[in-house]
Amino acid sequence: MNEPADMDASRPPDLSRPPARAVPGLPPWERLRDYEIWDSYFTPSHSHPGADGFSRVLADLDATRHAVEIGCLQKLCYFPHVGLGTTRDEALETLLRTEPERVLRPFEHWPERLLGMVQVNPHRLRDSLEALDRWLRDGPMVGAYFSGGGPGALVCTHPDVSRLYERVLELGGVVMQHTWQKTGGKGGPNESTPAELASVAPRFAGSVLVCAHAGGEWEAGIRAVAAHENLWIETSGFDATAGFIEMAVRELGAGRILFGSHLPSRSLGTELCKVTAAEITEEEKHAILGANFRSLLGTVG
Amino acid sequence: MKRRDFLASGLAAGSLGGFVAPSGVRGDEASGAAAPLPATVPEGVVDTNTSLGAWPFRRLPLEEAGALEAKLGSLGVVEAWASSFEGLLHRDLRGVNERLAEACATRGGADAGASRIGPAFVPVGVINPLDPAWEGDFARCLQAHGMRAVRLYPAWHGYGLDAPAFAAFLDAASASGALVQVSVLLEDVRTQHPVARVGEVDLSPLPDLLEARSQARVQLLNARLRGELLDRLAAVPSLLFDTARTESTGGVRDLAAAVGAERVLFGSHAPFLIPEAALVRVGEAAFEAGVERAVLGGNARGLPPRSTPAA
Numbered sequence: 001m002n003e004p005a006d007m008d009a010s011r012p013p014d015l016s017r018p019p020a021r022a023v024p025g026l027p028p029w030e031r032l033r034d035y036e037i038w039d040s041y042f043t044p045s046h047s048h049p050g051a052d053g054f055s056r057v058l059a060d061l062d063a064t065r066h067a068v069e070i071g072c073l074q075k076l077c078y079f080p081h082v083g084l085g086t087t088r089d090e091a092l093e094t095l096l097r098t099e100p101e102r103v104l105r106p107f108e109h110w111p112e113r114l115l116g117m118v119q120v121n122p123h124r125l126r127d128s129l130e131a132l133d134r135w136l137r138d139g140p141m142v143g144a145y146f147s148g149g150g151p152g153a154l155v156c157t158h159p160d161v162s163r164l165y166e167r168v169l170e171l172g173g174v175v176m177q178h179t180w181q182k183t184g185g186k187g188g189p190n191e192s193t194p195a196e197l198a199s200v201a202p203r204f205a206g207s208v209l210v211c212a213h214a215g216g217e218w219e220a221g222i223r224a225v226a227a228h229e230n231l232w233i234e235t236s237g238f239d240a241t242a243g244f245i246e247m248a249v250r251e252l253g254a255g256r257i258l259f260g261s262h263l264p265s266r267s268l269g270t271e272l273c274k275v276t277a278a279e280i281t282e283e284e285k286h287a288i289l290g291a292n293f294r295s296l297l298g299t300v301g
Numbered sequence: 302m303k304r305r306d307f308l309a310s311g312l313a314a315g316s317l318g319g320f321v322a323p324s325g326v327r328g329d330e331a332s333g334a335a336a337p338l339p340a341t342v343p344e345g346v347v348d349t350n351t352s353l354g355a356w357p358f359r360r361l362p363l364e365e366a367g368a369l370e371a372k373l374g375s376l377g378v379v380e381a382w383a384s385s386f387e388g389l390l391h392r393d394l395r396g397v398n399e400r401l402a403e404a405c406a407t408r409g410g411a412d413a414g415a416s417r418i419g420p421a422f423v424p425v426g427v428i429n430p431l432d433p434a435w436e437g438d439f440a441r442c443l444q445a446h447g448m449r450a451v452r453l454y455p456a457w458h459g460y461g462l463d464a465p466a467f468a469a470f471l472d473a474a475s476a477s478g479a480l481v482q483v484s485v486l487l488e489d490v491r492t493q494h495p496v497a498r499v500g501e502v503d504l505s506p507l508p509d510l511l512e513a514r515s516q517a518r519v520q521l522l523n524a525r526l527r528g529e530l531l532d533r534l535a536a537v538p539s540l541l542f543d544t545a546r547t548e549s550t551g552g553v554r555d556l557a558a559a560v561g562a563e564r565v566l567f568g569s570h571a572p573f574l575i576p577e578a579a580l581v582r583v584g585e586a587a588f589e590a591g592v593e594r595a596v597l598g599g600n601a602r603g604l605p606p607r608s609t610p611a612a
Contacts, residue, residue, distance in 0.1 A: 021590065024339040024346070024377055024597070025580030066587050067550045182491045183498060217492040219359070239489055239546060240578035242361050242571075264550040269581030277577040279362055 010058075012110045013068040023070050025269065027276050032072035037272075038290040041176070041212060041236045041260025042076035042114075044106070047150065048087050049080070053095050053102030058109050060264050067268040068113075073261065074290070077115035079145035079176070080106070082131055084121040086152035100134070107140070115297075117143035117176050122154035122161045129167055136173045142297055143174030146192075148212075153178075153190040156197050165200075169207045174296055176234070181215040181224070194224035194231075201228040208296060210258060213237035218244050226251045232296075235288070236260035240270040245278035245288070254284035258293050338377045342594050345379030347601040348420070348576070350482070350522050350543050350568025353404050354386040358494045363572035366422075370408050374419035376576060380601075381420040382568075384452040384482070388427025394438050398426040402446040425450045425482060429458040430470035439470075443477055450480035452522070454487075456499045462506040475516040480604060483507075485524040486546070487573065508533045511540060518604070523570055526556070535560040541604075543568030544579045544596070553596070554586035562592045566601045 018029035026032065044060030057078075068076065080103050081087055083096030096103060107114050118135045120128040135141040146161065147153040154161055156177055168175050180186075181193045194215035201209060207230060214233040215221020218241070225231040233248060235257060248257050261271045275288050338345050351373070353366055363369040373381050385401040388394060405422035426442035428435055428451045442448040451474070453467075460467060462483075474481045486501040493499065504521070511517055520541035525548060526534060534540055542560055545568045547553050557565050567583060569576040583596055 021341055021584075021593075022339070023581055023584030024341060025577035025584065064550055067585050070581075070584060180491070183493050183495050184491075238492065239548075240575040241488075241492070242363060242573060242575050243359060246362060265548075267548055267550050267552060267578070267582045268585050269578040269583075270548065273575050273577040273581055277575045 010062055010109070011065070012113060013065050013073075015069065015072055015074060019070045025273065025277075026070065029070075029072060032276075035072075035286055036290045036294075037071065037073050037259065038293045039073050039076040039261045039263075040210070040258040040293045041234050041262055042078040043262050043265055044078055046079065046265065048089060048092070051089070051092060053092065053099070054105035057106045061106060061109055064264045067261075067263055071261070071268045071272050075113060075115055076110075076261065076263075077117060077142065077293075078106070079119050080116050080141075082118050082135055084119065084127055084131055084152065085124055086119040086121050086147065086150065088151055103135075104140070116141045117145045117174060119147060119152055120144045120164055121152040122146070122158060122164055123152070125160045125163060128164055132164070132167050132171060132173070136168065136171045141173070143176060144168045146175065146177045148178030148180060148191045149187060153188070155190050156192040157200055162200060162203060165204060165209065169204065175207075175209045176212055177209060178212045179215045179221065180213060180237075181217040181220045183217060194221040198224050198228050198231060201225075201231050205230055208232055210234055210296075212260070214244070214248065219247065222248050222251050229256075232256040232258055232292070234258045234260045235274055236262035236266060236271045240274055245274055245280060249278075249280050249284055254280065254287045255292060257288045258296070259289045338379070339597075341590060342377060342597045344602075345420075345598060346377045346567060346580070347380045347382075347598040348373060348378045348569050348571065349382045349520065349566045349601050350545050351381045351383045351422075351571045351576075352386050352573065353383050353401060353422070356386050356573055357390060358497070361572045363576075366404060366408060369572050370419035370422070373571065373576060376580060378420045378576075379598075381422050382425050382450065382482075382601075383422045384425040384427055388429075388452070389454055389457045389487075392432075394427050394429060394432060395434070395441065398424075398438065398442055398446060398448075401426060402448070423450075424448055425452045427452055427454065428470065429453075430464070430466035431458055431460050435466075435470065436473065439473060439477075439479075443479060448479070450482060452482040452484060454484045455502045456484075456486070461503055462510065463503075468510060471510060471514055471517050471519075474518075475514050478516075478518075480541075481517070481519045482522050483519060484522045487523060487570075504530060504534065507540070508537050511537045515539065520566065522568060526559075531559055540564065541566055541600075544582060545570035545574060547582065550585055553582050554588070557586065557588070557592070557596070562588070562596060563600055565596050566604075567597045 045056035050056035082103055083093050085093055118141050165175050179192050179194045194211050197211050210232050211225050212234045216238045259275055363372050385397050387397045391397050402424045405424040408422045426448050428439055442451055522543050523546045525546050541564050543566055544553050547556050569579040
């Protein structure tokens with residue numbers, strides 16, 4: 001059995017056996033295993049990986065392992081910085097460009113568990129396009145992440161963002177666009193809302209764009225994207241407010257929803273239970289928790 | 302290594318062979334039947350933060366009291382401290398509290414055969430210290446309804462904790478021995494209805510107020526604390542906390558480390574929040590078994606409220 005007080009702090013998650021103690025509130029571990037959960041929004045050290053390019057990510061992986069094990073999260077997709085100016089640490093940015101192998105250290109720490117979507121910077125379009133060739137066309141990444149804040153954020157209606165969407169989709173990658181619909185207005189001009197993403201969606205008909213966090217204020221977010229079949233939503237990033245998944249399934253269908261954990265800055269309890277505790281069918285849970293993401297990646301690969 | 306290699310093993314393992322789900326079957330745990338109590342908490346869970354009544358801005362899946370009762374029962378909750386969403390906006394709090402007491406009295410508990418049906422709902426009345434009739438409301442809560450705890454919604458009722466009325470109420474509560482639950486925030490400010498934007502309660506006056514009132518017993522609900530404020534609140538030994546909005550994978554564990562696990566009481570903020578979320582968050586904390594058991598119920602059992610028959 002996996003003991004909570006595991007002395008081997010750096011080992012990868014062990015999903016071969018249930019936890020030592022059942023966790024009240026979660027479905028039986030065997031059911032979690034059978035859901036084949038793939039996490040589309042994992043955020044270890046999301047804003048800064050550490051001065052060496054990876055140490056804080058590794059620390060967050062270790063801190064998250066228990067949650068990954070009790071939730072039986074089989075694969076987790078996170079958003080590596082790759083030296084495009086997506087942090088404000090110039091020394092780090094230089095290091096990631098000149099020693100790109102550092103970007104891959106987390107993948108070595110958790111072999112066969114991690115997927116990655118590079119954090120792009122639309123303010124540096126040419127560099128970002130080159131990075132997509134390096135990391136997506138020729139490398140292990142499965143898509144690109146478009147931030148809602150920080151130096152790499154640009155509102156999704158900007159032409160340079162569309163240019164990057166086009167390239168990601170040409171290469172068969174996943175577009176993960178951060179969105180929030182905040183009461184009282186945006187946090188900044190470069191933040192994107194679901195309605196703004198919906199306004200550009202028709203240009204990419206036939207390809208999927210993922211609306212991360214369902215806009216946060218999910219009632220408005222779901223309704224903003226509902227009419228656009230190529231807009232999917234991701235589930236993480238806000239409190240475990242009851243009714244979210246039920247409305248999303250009703251409006252979008254379970255096939256357009258991706259589970260995200262937002263670990264470790266958010267809790268497994270909040271993010272996983274949004275889906276496992278929802279009043280939907282087991283088939284719908286299976287789709288949201290992993291099958292949809294695998295399908296999206298499969299059409300990509 | 303190319304993308305295909307990373308995906309290949311996972312996709313191969315991700316075939317549907319290991320999972321078969323009948324189409325249309327609801328996977329809901331709340332079947333309404335008596336469920337076994339969690340092995341980790343054999344005496345059952347106490348949820349110190351639930352509400353009855355209609356949330357003003359959305360129809361909640363567990364809004365109907367019977368549904369909430371069934372869900373909480375399925376999760377091993379044997380006692381639910383319940384206040385009323387009506388208390389947010391209704392001005393006749395006497396009526397609110399009377400309906401709350403009646404609703405709690407008709408729900409839950411065990412049948413004659415001692416098989417658990419659902420939790421005992423323990424009413425927690427709503428008090429507004431700015432209301433000119435608050436003292437009568439408070440007296441009725443304690444005497445007529447046998448309540449041993451009341452809940453305050455300062456941000457909804459338009460006062461800060463630095464208001465003289467709040468201090469006066471704390472004096473009365475201290476004298477009575479009642480537990481005072483202070484609701485810090487009901488909904489993330491970023492997602493609130495635009496015509497009803499209710500901010501988070503400023504807790505900075507609380508440490509000094511409680512330092513001067515050693516008999517006062519206060520529990521903060523729905524707080525998300527960090528930094529200097531957490532340090533100041535942690536230094537007030539009588540102050541209690543709940544788990545409803547304690548976020549991050551280490552959130553409950555960090556809270557317990559800061560204030561002492563004995564001062565952390567399980568609370569879910571159901572039905573507004575999904576009750577499973579707070580339960581799993583306690584499991585995520587990877588506490589030693591005895592500590593988990595205390596947080597999920599032991600810490601609350603020695604406290605009010607426990608309904609007593611009306612005098």
